[in-house]
Amino acid sequence: MLETATPTxxxxxxxxxxxxxxxxxxxxxxxxxxxxxxxxxxxxxxxxFYWTLITSLEPTGNIYEAKLLPQSLGIKNYHEVWVGTTVPFWRMIINSMVICTAGVLLTVTCAALAAYPLAKMTFPGRDLIFYAILILLVLPNEAGLIVNYITVTKLGLLRFDDPFLRAFGQYAAVVLPGIASIFGLFLFRQAYLGVPTELLEAARIDGASELSIWRKIMLPLALPTVAAFAILEFVAYWNSFLWARIVIQDKELLPLSAGLLELSGTFSTNSRAVMAGAILMIIPILLVFAFGQRYFMKGLEGAVKG
Structure with missing residues (x-):
């Protein structure tokens, strides 16, 4: 008997x-x-960062032990740094503010000015000059230490005897080598490229000079980039350590980042006080980023789009 197959x-x-x-x-x-x-x-x-914070809050204990919670809490280390028993904390904050203010203003102004002709003016070799400058980005900052030191020495910035001029010269020696920012030049050029050329042509027809065009048209349109670059430069100058230690000869003129090294003595080091100072030094940077985050992101987006 045949079986019938059932269809699948x-x-x-x-x-x-x-x-x-x-x-x-x-x-x-x-x-x-x-x-x-x-x-x-x-x-x-x-x-x-968390380890630094909890270690700075511990009065005693092993600082090299990995931990999730502090064994004890106290503000002894912060008090030592705050009242300046070991280092002139408030004087170093003033030094850092002077250096940051001068450095940010000069660096932003120079970068914003230098980027304008490379973006919106026509002359032979413009792009070649820009790319030649851009190639220098591959060099580390340490490559220019010797050249910069010779330069500030030849300018006589480290030879003043008058206390006021001596402070001015050492502050200037910290700031001047950094005002020619290649990254800032690139950032502003990219932002300027996004500005319509018709606006500039209309201003030139009305008789505006190139400096007036830059000041009244280009700079207002590039304000997000100005804010973003100013934040980056503030962080760079605030964290200035190696170059400041090299050129500043008077310890009372050291910025906060370089002056905290004075908490480390020849025979003993208060590591917890150093960490407390590091936490206090980070607070201004966090505040700047918190209030300027929106402008910072807008500035970087504008530079990328440009």
């Missing part, structure tokens, strides 16, 4: 709703994995 049903195709659910499930898993990796990286990067 064709596999049902998934519906659009099922495909959408699978896609959403796959996206959720991918996002969860990505966020997990990012959280782990963030914790690894933030732990040294």
């Amino acid at each position: 049903r064709p596999a049902a195709h998934p519906t659009a709703a099922q495909l959408r659910a699978r896609r959403q499930r796959r996206e959720r898993l991918t996002n969860a994995a990505a966020y997990t990796v990012l959280v782990v990286i963030a914790l690894i990067m933030l732990y040294p």
Whole structure:
């Protein structure tokens, strides 16, 4: 007796709703994995700062022991730095503010001025000059230490005997080598390229000079870039350490980042006080980023689009 074969049903195709659910499930898993990796990286990067914070709050204990919670809490180390029993803390803050103010103003002004002809003026070799300057970005900052030191010495900035001129000369020696910022030149040039040339042509027809065009048209339109670059330069000058230690001869003129090294003596080092000073030094940078984050992101976006 012959058996009749039963026909097999064709596999049902998934519906659009099922495909959408699978896609959403796959996206959720991918996002969860990505966020997990990012959280782990963030914790690894933030732990040294957290370790510095809790160690600065501990009056005693092993500072080289990895820990999640402090063994005890106190403000003894902050008090030592704050009242200036070891280093002139408030004088160093004033020094840092003077250096940062002068450095940011001069650097932003020079970069904004120098980028204008390289972006909006036509002359032979313009692009060649820009790319030749840009190549210098590959050189580390340390490559110019000897040249910069010889330059500030030849200018006589470290030879004043008068107390006021001596302070002025050493502050100027810290600031001057950094005012020619190649990165700032690139940032402003990219921002200027996004400004329509028709605006400049209309201003020239009306008889405006190039300096007036830069001041009244280009600079207002590039304000986000000005804010972003000013924040970057503030952080750079505030954290100035090596160059400040080289050129500043009077310890009372040292900025905060370089002056905290004075907490480390020849035979003993108050590491907890150094960490407390480092935490206090970070606070202004955090405040600047907190209040200027919106302008900082706008400035970088404008430079990238340009």
